Amino acid sequence: MWSWVGHRITGVVIFFFLLVHVLDTSLVRVSPEAYTAVIGTYKNPIMGLGEAGLVAAIVFHAFNGLRIVAIDFWKKGNKYQARLLWAVLILWVVVMVPFLIRHLSIVFGGH
Amino acid sequence: MATPTIDAPRSGKVDVKYTRRKGGKGNFEMAAWLFMRLSGVVLVVLIFGHLFVNLMVGDGIHAIDFGFVAGKWASPFWQIWDLLMLWLAMLHGTNGVRTIINDYAERNATRMTLKTVLYVATVVIIVLGTLVIFTFDPCPAGAVTDLPSFCTAK
Numbered sequence: 001m002w003s004w005v006g007h008r009i010t011g012v013v014i015f016f017f018l019l020v021h022v023l024d025t026s027l028v029r030v031s032p033e034a035y036t037a038v039i040g041t042y043k044n045p046i047m048g049l050g051e052a053g054l055v056a057a058i059v060f061h062a063f064n065g066l067r068i069v070a071i072d073f074w075k076k077g078n079k080y081q082a083r084l085l086w087a088v089l090i091l092w093v094v095v096m097v098p099f100l101i102r103h104l105s106i107v108f109g110g111h
Numbered sequence: 112m113a114t115p116t117i118d119a120p121r122s123g124k125v126d127v128k129y130t131r132r133k134g135g136k137g138n139f140e141m142a143a144w145l146f147m148r149l150s151g152v153v154l155v156v157l158i159f160g161h162l163f164v165n166l167m168v169g170d171g172i173h174a175i176d177f178g179f180v181a182g183k184w185a186s187p188f189w190q191i192w193d194l195l196m197l198w199l200a201m202l203h204g205t206n207g208v209r210t211i212i213n214d215y216a217e218r219n220a221t222r223m224t225l226k227t228v229l230y231v232a233t234v235v236i237i238v239l240g241t242l243v244i245f246t247f248d249p250c251p252a253g254a255v256t257d258l259p260s261f262c263t264a265k
Contacts, residue, residue: 008207008211011204011207011208011211012207012208012211014204015204015205015207015208018200018201018204018236019232019236022197022201022236022239022240023236023239025180025240025243026239026240026243028177028180028181028243028247029242029243029246029247031251032176032177032178032181032251032257032258033177033257035176035177035180035257036176036177036257039175039176043172043173048172051166051172055162055166058158058162062154062155062158062159065151065152065155066151066152066155068148068151069148069151069152072148073148099166099167102166102167102171103166103167103171103172106170106171106172106173107172
């Protein structure tokens with residue numbers, strides 16, 4: 001049940017980010033200055049943490065989505081759904097640890 | 112007291128108001144359900160690739176400026192990659208939010224309003240994104256800053 005709640009919340013968060021992401025990327029069509037200026041406002045620690053949270057949401061939604069596909073299409077999916085949730089959480093940690101080390105060292109590396 | 116008899120489900124004797132509607136909406140909900148799963152699997156590949164190339168490789172997120180985007184979209188490979196990602200992610204996300212609106216907005220008028228706003232936003236974003244990918248000029252005339260390196264040949 002909580003994986004269902006988590007899937008909905010991360011889904012909505014990602015959708016609203018996507019709307020903004022297409023709009024800001026569209027600034028490349030306006031001018032290089034406009035795009036680089038707006039992207040420049042993202043290059044600070046607060047946005048960096050927001051990006052980390054966004055990737056955390058995407059990675060959870062991705063792995064839990066694959067779990068839903070497994071439950072719906074794999075004969076034994078239903079039987080193993082709880083174990084599959086553990087697999088989702090473990091994979092989430094395995095992906096997030098190297099990502100956070102890399103991303104946060106760039107964000108807080110001050111270069 | 113006599114025990115009431117209750118017909119088994121799907122026996123054909125169920126009161127017509129409890130049977131599922133035939134026709135009308137067709138198989139739209141079933142197609143939407145299947146689309147969520149198929150597009151989801153493709154999106155995992157597209158978005159993980161997108162995040163890896165943009166956030167992990169080279170200087171990571173700090174490398175992103177006009178030149179970075181221009182350099183990528185100079186290649187049809189990334190144009191198609193991003194186009195597929197745009198369409199699949201927007202349709203997947205729109206269908207997800209549609210489901211959530213249907214679940215939580217109880218008044219008919221609220222549901223209609225929210226879904227209208229949603230569909231307008233979806234069409235605007237998909238059309239805008241598609242136009243930007245295909246009408247984009249990596250070396251715009253008069254521009255000087257943050258151009259990709261291949262523009263200097265001009």
